[in-house]
Amino acid sequence: MARSKVTPEQILREAARLFATKGFHGTSTREIADAVGVRQPSLFHHFATKHDIARTLYEYDYARSPGLQGVRELPDGAPPSVEFYHSVRREILVEMTSAYDLRGLYLSALIDEPEFRQWRMAYDAAMARSRAVIEKGVADGEFVATRVEVVIEMLDATINQAVRWSGDQRDRSMPDDVAVVALRMVLARPSRIPSIRRQADRLLDAAGTPWPEALAALDD
Amino acid sequence: MARSKVTPEQILREAARLFATKGFHGTSTREIADAVGVRQPSLFHHFATKHDIARTLYEYDYARSPGLQGVRELPDGAPPSVEFYHSVRREILVEMTSAYDLRGLYLSALIDEPEFRQWRMAYDAAMARSRAVIEKGVADGEFVATRVEVVIEMLDATINQAVRWSGDQRDRSMPDDVAVVALRMVLARPSRIPSIRRQADRLLDAAGTPWPEALAALDD
DNA sequence: GGGCTTGCCTATCGATCGATAGACTTCGCT
DNA sequence: AGCGAAGTCTATCGATCGATAGGCAAGCCC
Structure with missing residues (x-):
């Protein structure tokens, strides 16, 4: 099974889109991960916390x-x-x-x-x-x-x-x-x-x- | 220990206030309960679900x-x-x-x-x-x-x-x-x-x- | 090819969530 | 006073959450 790859840029884009429509608290990290095509824990290699995603934005x-x-x-x-x-x-x-x-x-x-x-x-x-x-x-x-x-x-x-x-x-x-x-x-x-x-x-x-x-x- | 009492009206008021500032998903039922002065499960005697509170509003x-x-x-x-x-x-x-x-x-x-x-x-x-x-x-x-x-x-x-x-x-x-x-x-x-x-x-x-x-x- | 680094995966954790169960208290009525 | 209803409480549940741990794969460099 080939591994997905993701960039911080993609995470930011999809996270922002989801935050805009579902709100920060209404968006789970699993949803963000699904949107970019990786598994949820993978996000934490690029951002230390969910709040860090928002802070970067x-x-x-x-x-x-x-x-x-x-x-x-x-x-x-x-x-x-x-x-x-x-x-x-x-x-x-x-x-x-x-x-x-x-x-x-x-x-x-x-x-x-x-x-x-x-x-x-x-x-x-x-x-x-x-x-x-x-x-x-x-x-x-x-x-x-x-x-x-x-x-x-x-x-x-x-x-x-x-x-x-x-x-x-x-x-x-x-x-x-x-x-x-x-x-x-x-x-x-x-x-x-x-x-x-x-x-x-x-x-x-x-x-x-x-x-x-x-x-x-x-x-x- | 005297029991608290709460009305649906109070729940709606406090819930609405919290939804306005923290969002629906950023507001827990425990926060609503605390705001009206009862324990969290008590809310469910007045409203079947958290979504029911929003629907009533x-x-x-x-x-x-x-x-x-x-x-x-x-x-x-x-x-x-x-x-x-x-x-x-x-x-x-x-x-x-x-x-x-x-x-x-x-x-x-x-x-x-x-x-x-x-x-x-x-x-x-x-x-x-x-x-x-x-x-x-x-x-x-x-x-x-x-x-x-x-x-x-x-x-x-x-x-x-x-x-x-x-x-x-x-x-x-x-x-x-x-x-x-x-x-x-x-x-x-x-x-x-x-x-x-x-x-x-x-x-x-x-x-x-x-x-x-x-x-x-x-x-x- | 081998070694190292990066980062993606599965598995898991502790915490929090909305909601249920049932004991108990309070109030109103007879 | 006794009874029944309403609703508040503690305890608990199953689910979901953000985050951690460690194995593994892929890519790069020598």
Whole structure:
């Protein structure tokens, strides 16, 4: 009987997929093993514990996400509308180009475990930064007075589900389209959206990181 | 040693709370029992199985939700904008007035189990009705051409998280405020929002179900 | 070919799980 | 007070879980 072979990459992919649909606690290591085609104890040659699989996925997401790291891609003086618009499209792009379906990672059943405290904090900090941008927009008059917690909740959900829009044919306009929907929630004058987008693009060009080049990742 | 006593109501409340934070599969029956102050086997005198607890919660939600039942509260001729606005605020109100924290129910790990197929279908049908309203709004020109699946995703998330806004002081303006945020995503002319709201209110008055009376449930 | 390393397998472990059995307690009714 | 019902308790069950142990196979290098 020929022995199966498995790579850590395959385990991560299948585990993430199962975590996304059945939750971490609803997914057994036997199910993961079956999905990759080996026997359950084999997983423990590649990952010390089941939680280690999740931790590796968190690390992966963090490493790719400017939002989670708190890295700004636009200069300090960018208006809240431009900042908000770009941060949404950026995070949508990150999740659409993820090698793994990470929808299971940001459910409270998992991320609230003590072991994952640092990822919880990073996530909360990212949401707080978004909140601050919206609040500045409201204060500046670019955005309408609004229920910021509702907007944040909607953002949270959308980014976490973005992987669903990464089919075989990845639509290059999706990140920007989602950012438009998000911006419409708060923007006092929706007619400004095209110019906000152009401004975001120009600032990225000036920073040497043109947006169309970032979008090229969707072709991979 | 005095014996503890427990009601099914208490079990449902604590179970729902635990399901919301730890997930159904991440919550043991021992945890539920501890939370209500009895020993684990006692739960099985009130509910035949752990899944029965979840089923009871689904039934409760369904019974209270016009959206899930597909019950229209506005007449057929109501414009998509009015229909959309009202359905959002209605479902927010339902979840804000829920006796249980139902956030754990609509996670795929649970609702996708074969046993809960009918609730999955009811939920999907409700989302499809929302989609149809948005699509009609786009076709009529009331709404901008938009990524409908993104709007639906955001709606989904918001309604499911609405229980978080039911603190000790329930804000009677919250359902309408959330509906405004949702409507802004799609409405071609946001300046029409006040009149859309008035129209929704008038139609409900004419139907004998004034909105302020529905909102009174928040005072309970 | 032989030796070593890696990792896949079967077997097993201790722990936890949802649920059952039956003794016992409490409450309500007569 | 006595009886019956309801439901809480302790004890236990069979099943499943994440993880460990050690044999074995395959691949690589000399």
